[in-house]
Amino acid sequence: MPVVVVDVVLKQEISDPQGQAVLGALGRLGHSGVRSVRQGKHFVLDVEGEPDEAELRQIAETLLANPVIEDVELHLPTD
């Protein structure tokens, strides 16, 4: 079954305390090479038949993400 991945991250201008906490933890553990971290959500959708890009984009942009604060990346299966 085709697998569609949707990644959702907070917009740049919205502060991301989860990402900052990860960054802080990395620093404390001595991983100083990491300069910034953003934390978002990752959805893996199994779709039936040929994925309908328009429909999936609508799902991603209106349901899986809140456009007021989040950006979305849609990854359709590449074959």
Next chain:
Amino acid sequence: MPVVVVDVVLKQEISDPQGQAVLGALGRLGHSGVRSVRQGKHFVLDVEGEPDEAELRQIAETLLANPVIEDVELHLPTD
């Protein structure tokens, strides 16, 4: 700066209530083509210099995920 992406998802055999809830909502909204949804975490790391795969994998598997229930996918920059 190189960007490394880490996706953390629950192992297949572990139940994913979030994914179930999203699937239910999609069904109610008439998107019946989606057969299953798994929801995970998505981390975007900016690293300085050449990413050290071993170090990043260790970070992913010990800090960002609990390998008892979660799987990790590490995406190094491909250039």
Next chain:
Amino acid sequence: MDTVELAAKSPDDQQPWAELGLKDDEYARIREILGRRPTTAELAMYSVMWSEHCSYKSSKVHLRRFGDLPKSDALLVGMGENAGVVDVGDGWAVTFKVESHNHPSYVEPYQGAATGVGGIVRDILTMGARPVAVMDSLRFGAADAPDTARVLPGVVAGVGGYGNCLGLPNIGGELLFDDCYAGNPLVNALCVGVMKHADVRLAKAEGAGNKVVLFGARTGGDGIGGVSVLASETFDDSADGQRGPAKRPAVQVGDPFTEKLLIEACLEIFAADLVTGIQDLGGAGISCATSELAAAGSGGMAIDLDAVPLRDSTLTPAEILMSESQERMCAIVEPGKVEEFLAVCARWDVLATVIGEVTDGDRLTIDWHGERIVDVPPRTVALEGPVYERPMSRPADLDALQADAPPSSSADLRADWLAVVSSPDGADKTWVTEQYDRYVRGNTVLAQPEDAGVLRIDEQSNRGIALALDGNARYARLDPYTGTQLNLAEAYRNVAVSGARPLAVTNCLNFGSPEEPEVMWQFAEAVRGLADGCRALGLPVTGGNVSLYNQTGETAINPTPVVGVLGVHADVSRRVPSGWRAEGETVLLLGGTRPEFGGSAWAAVVHGHLGGLPPVLDLAAEQALAGLMVGLAAQGRVSSAHDLADGGLAQALTESALRYGVGARLRVEGDPTAALFAESGARAVVTTSQPDTVRTAAQAAGVPVTELGTTGGDALVLDGLLDLPLAELREAWTATLPALFGSPELAVGTVPAGAVPTS
């Protein structure tokens, strides 16, 4: 596929009974019961149901002491059901129980703790009650140990995440630290539920032809073997020297949202009288629910395993039987009511499926793809498991430990005071408790940091209940018999100082390996102590839980008997809080103080010392104090009351003063170290504007009274001894836990994917 037919024909097939945790004689007994070798599915069932966790094989002979206690009029349903039920008056009944989820919380702190809460809530729901509150009693290794920073934030987030999402206020608990819990944190969760007398339900399958309905979440691969592996076996050191779970990491994942729907659906089902029996699915899943329901009834049961809705279609029948997927229940429903039952479930979006029926035989049979894979007498699975009289011996080091009396004099009272109240055990617990919703449902009258949680159960009459959980393991280490009674006494006192009349007891006994004779002795002594204490106080034990194998290698945890006491308030508006609000009130100490430092917080914090004997137990004095407190509360004679326990008077005064920022000018008599830090029982500090009335009542009750001074000002002043500005005291008391655990960095990874600790 292994079937009954096949098993009869191939008696000599090798079976992995040892790997499943069965001993050779246990396996032999199964063969004897069945008159043949068990099928794979039967072997799975027996192995989980005969595990320590489900069968209580090491503890049963001792727990009988609780059953031998005199009958209590308050007890509507006693031990042996999912939870005991107590009559609290006006036709109201209350059910409560505490249960452990220790090992899973070490492996996956968030989900371990979350599913611990979910499990005990289902036990309460099963009795026909609406769950109305939770409590949690937690133990971790040293507060500054790195692994504690890994485990504690996840456990707290898990307790909160699940309970908050269910809409159950968290009204109290405990948080204590000790090196002995480094590889064995304890997560004990309590749930309390309320119903009318007529609504009590039992876990019993009656009436041939009645349907067996499985409802709630789908069955998946989580927690398979959890009962026999996670909950009962100790963790071995693996080859690389890393400690970790020795067997398959069978962790369950909780879905509190589904459980919330399950609760609402069940309550509608109860209200419409749609079930004749009901059982939750916890440890051992379908194996446990079907065999227990059938064993408690008079007939048999036939199950079609193909009907079980699965999340994972690759599960084998044995795995389906053992799965510990959460948020599932099993009900016995008359055929004519099935349709309505399913309709209620549908309205709440709860999946419900008929999986079998009650039969008039005396066998539990289970079919898979048209073949019989289980055919057993259910009692042999659920009730007639092995029972061991394990060898016991008094710990070899106990005499030396008891002879090693602690120091008894403080070199610097002020420094010691600050050290005790700022130690992780003594410090303000707000950082933890504010992660719990204490307001939801609008009936919380008192919650943390009060001595007892108090709930209103009837909005018209103001009838209510009080609950406290206590488990001092230092006392129990020094003397498990007396220490357990001291824990009972403390929980009893906590309930009484709130103004409630103590009514019933639950307990969770957390110990090391029962295969160690010294641990077994500690366990037996603890049970004997609790039984004797309950007899003396006239309280029934309504139920509880045993958690064994809490040990790392050879080293067991300190014996940790956590005791819960339930009390009743005729009118919760008369409840007595622990904080001082008003200036100019008289501060009285009720009860007598002896120079007792064995197992005290002061000895541990200031001297790193554990030794000597715990405080003397005086249950008559406890009863006198409790009677006095209940009377004073009912008549509105005291404006605050706080029980004295760990940390003695210093700790109690600190908490009462800082609650609302009201100080006091006080003086103590006698040896100041004993006055401030001794942990003699049967004591409480009260404030009142009617000191003469209180004094007279205390004299009548035979309770010693000492006037300590008067509330007011912004410092705690002990004449001639010390002067502690409240600001300084507050800083010392509140800074500890946030400094240890408050950094957002420690929250990273505490909440796994799929869980939401939010809203």
Next chain:
Amino acid sequence: MRIGVITFPGSLDDVDAARAVRLAGAEPVPLWHGEHDLKDVDAVVLPGGFSYGDYLRAGAIAARSPLVQDVVAAARTGLPVLGICNGFQVLCEAGLLPGALTRNSHLHFRNRDQGLLVERADTAWTSSYAQGQTIVVPVKNGEGRYVAADADLDRLEGEGRVVVRYVGGNPNGSSRDIAGVTSADGRVVGLMPHPEHAVEELTGPSTDGLGFFVSVLQSAVAA
């Protein structure tokens, strides 16, 4: 007066909201998320809780339920609507109120008794307070941090649409200490703190929360 209280799967404080409505002197009317039936109520409360487990995002799934569509339509013609905590999240997700609520900055669920400054005492839900009054009500959330783009925040402030602001400490890192906002017409109000938990001396830190429910009664009488 009849005030509807919506129950979603996972609503928790619906019993509390109904009690508060009753104590304020109105009749609470239970409303079910899945039905297109507002039962002719005079106002609606969306209570706290974890609708649909708050999976995906707090309030996101509930905002797409049949009844919320009706609430949105009715609000556009002036029906007073109050969203408390999860209800506030639902109203933001449904587009009735601006902004969004995200994970608390300290990453923990936090329950405490919270000071609030009433900045607007002329909405349907706050008219019984005095402007500038400080009240104490419980706050309890894990995703209560109010966020919006800076320009949007400036605009909201400029239009005076901040109804209540945290005082004496910000419990969740909310932008500009915002605890609650209103629609332009003052009929729809959302806030993270829980006024329904501060309606009785016995069970709340104060009775300051009752004013929200009394206000809507008064505004209905006046209307």
